[in-house]
Amino acid sequence: MIANKDNPPYDLFQADTAYMVELLEAGVIEEIKSSDVPSIKRILPEFREYGDHGVPYSVASSVPVYNSKYIKQPLTSYSDIARPNLAGHVVIPTPVQDSISLYLLGIADENGGSISNMEPPYQVMAAAKPNIVALAQTTVAELQMFESEEVYAGIFWDSRAHELRAKGFPIVTVIPPKGLYSICTYFNVVKGMKYPEAAHAFAEQLLSDEGMSGLPQSLGIGVTTDIKLPEEIQKNLVYNSPERIALKKKVDWQKWMADRGARIERVNKINRT
Numbered sequence: 596m597i598a599n600k601d602n603p604p605y606d607l608f609q610a611d612t613a614y615m616v617e618l619l620e621a622g623v624i625e626e627i628k629s630s631d632v633p634s635i636k637r638i639l640p641e642f643r644e645y646g647d648h649g650v651p652y653s654v655a656s657s658v659p660v661y662n663s664k665y666i667k668q669p670l671t672s673y674s675d676i677a678r679p680n681l682a683g684h685v686v687i688p689t690p691v692q693d694s695i696s697l698y699l700l701g702i703a704d705e706n707g708g709s710i711s712n713m714e715p716p717y718q719v720m721a722a723a724k725p726n727i728v729a730l731a732q733t734t735v736a737e738l739q740m741f742e743s744e745e746v747y748a749g750i751f752w753d754s755r756a757h758e759l760r761a762k763g764f765p766i767v768t769v770i771p772p773k774g775l776y777s778i779c780t781y782f783n784v785v786k787g788m789k790y791p792e793a794a795h796a797f798a799e800q801l802l803s804d805e806g807m808s809g810l811p812q813s814l815g816i817g818v819t820t821d822i823k824l825p826e827e828i829q830k831n832l833v834y835n836s837p838e839r840i841a842l843k844k845k846v847d848w849q850k851w852m853a854d855r856g857a858r859i860e861r862v863n864k865i866n867r868t
Contacts, residue, residue: 596785597621606788607797612778613693615645616848624648624783631795634802634820641843642779642819649781650798653810654817656777656833657688657697659769660756661748662741670748672771673701677723685726686740686749690862693852695734697776698750699862700846704773710850713858720865730866741766753833757815760831768833774844775833779819 596603600623610618618624626647629635635643635650642651661670668680676685690696699716702708708715728746731737734755740746741759759766782801784794800806802820810816811824817832818824829835834843 597623600786603785603787605785606790607794608783608785610649610781610783611694612644612651612781612846613848613852615649615781615783616852618783619645619648623786625786625788625791627784627795627798631791632798632802634799637802637820637822639819639821639840641840644779644845645781649783650801651779651781651819652801652807653780654777654819654834655694655780656753656775656817657695657701657750658753658756658775658833659698659748659771660741660751660766661769662744663765663767665744665747669767670769672705672769672773673698673750674705674719675769676726676748676750677719678726681723681726681748683726683728684747685723686729686731686737686746687723687727688734688737688750689730689732690859691732691855693848693855694778695750695752696858697778697846697851699858700844700851701771701774701776704844705771710847710854713854713861717861717865720862724866727866730862754814754816757831761815770833770839770842772842775839775842776844776846777817777833 596605600621627650628647659670659673688695702716702719706715706719738755753768756766756768782798784791804822807818807820807822811818811828811832815831817834834840
């Protein structure tokens with residue numbers, strides 16, 4: 596779409612938080628204001644990160660998880676993947692994706708590091724090496740490893756942990772007290788589309804209670820508005836209270852994406868040596 600921005604092939608474009616940076620730099624998406632879509636006012640401020648650009652309608656979190664059938668001492672943080680009693684039983688996602696690899700920032704927070712000082716999480720990763728069975732290339736591959744009980748703990752998407760629980764696996768989602776790292780999925784209107792009023796009507800429906808309730812009900816994916824969900828659904832979400840929402844960490848996405856190459860190289864080197 597960016598390569599053809601003078602004649603874009605799409606009217607609407609869905610993008611996760613990280614890719615919003617590229618869309619904005621390329622100038623290919625329109626602002627969407629509350630005067631266009633009144634329900635935008637219902638979006639909680641923590642989830643609309645780019646001013647009037649984009650409509651965030653779901654949120655997914657990169658979190659520690661574990662199988663309570665095998666792990667009797669609960670995990671409590673991102674850094675717990677380095678616990679000695681997890682030797683040979685941990686899976687983590689490959690750092691290739693900017694989104695799921697946010698767990699490295701979580702480890703940094705817990706060990707005195709930051710986005711500008713990633714040495715502490717790399718030290719934790721080195722300590723975790725005897726535990727790590729694989730760097731999962733896809734979420735499906737990681738899901739299968741948990742299903743086959745080849746691994747008992749790791750870092751995963753909260754919605755995938757919910758999927759495993761729905762299948763009967765005793766997978767526990769951990770809420771790290773130092774903070775949570777998440778991405779939102781944004782609905783965008785592409786510049787130059789002929790019928791913006793149709794796009795605005797779609798966004799309004801997306802943010803309605805009916806539109807918001809579908810993903811958490813079926814997939815355990817979090818919401819971005821002030822919707823009041825039934826308790827049996829709400830309790831399964833990571834951001835299910837004001838206290839939980841306060842744990843959501845902001846990310847300097849431009850810097851995080853710019854450091855991708857160095858991050859991939861370092862994590863791969865740690866796991867090769």
